[in-house]
Amino acid sequence: MEFGQKPNQSRRLVGLAGVVIFHALLIWALVSGLARKAIEVLPAPIETKIIEEIKPPDEPPPPPPPTLDVPPPPFVPPPEINIATPPPQHAITVQSTQPTPPPQPVPAVKAPPSVSLKIDGKRCRAPEYPSVSQRLNEAGSVVLQLLVGTDGRVKDAKIVTSSGYPRLDEAARKGLSLCKFDAPSEPAWGTIKYTFRPED
Missing domain, CATH: 1.20.5 (Single alpha-helices involved in coiled-coils or other helix-helix interfaces)
Structure with a gap:
């Protein structure tokens, strides 16, 4: 250009x-x-139809329940009730002319006699003072009843008055049950008192 x-x-x-x-x-x-x-993209028209609801067929009625022969209830006879009627007022009571025997006396149980008991240091050892009671400064007197046999030995022991401490009561009962006392002519109960004192 x-x-x-x-x-x-x-x-x-x-x-x-x-x-x-x-x-x-x-x-x-x-x-x-x-x-x-x-x-081309537009869809074809949709045709709708009303469809009637389909009803399920009627079910046949259930068969009647089988009839069972029920046996009659067992016969239970009514209980017999005997009512005691009082005797008529115009009845005559017959009393026997024989005297009633006197009641038999009940034999009395003879209690063992009581004897006085003394502790003899040669034949009796003092009850042992529990070490726990010593540490806790427990002290007191125990009153016992001892059943002494004809051989002088204790057959039974009961606590009459407590010291207030079960340990001391049991120690006195065990210790004094080992003692030997004067032999009575028959077994006899005796009362004895023992006192626990803390050692200084």
Whole structure:
């Protein structure tokens, strides 16, 4: 192209006309193609029908329950009730003329006699003072009843008065039950008192 010369106007117009025609054809192709696709995309109309509800067939009634022969209840005879009627008021009571024998006397149980008991240091050892009671400064007197046999030995022992401490009571009962006392002519009970004193 040479400077100083005007471009050809006809060529320019032909080029512009070609571009406009190309765009017009392009737009027409797009519009016509999209419209066809839009028609194809639309779903076919849906037909609806009202369907009547199907009822299940009527079930036959259940068979009647079998009849069972129920045996009659067993016969239970009513209990016999004997009512004692008082004797008539005009009845005569017969009393025997024989005297009633006197009641037999009940033999009295003879209690063993009581004797006085003395502790003899040669034949009796003093009860042992529990070490726990010594530590706790427990002290007191115990009164016992001892059953002494004909050999002078203790057959039974009972606590009459407590010292207030079960340990001391049991120690006195065990210790004095080992003693030997003067033998009585028959077994006899004797009362004895023993006092526990803490050692200084």
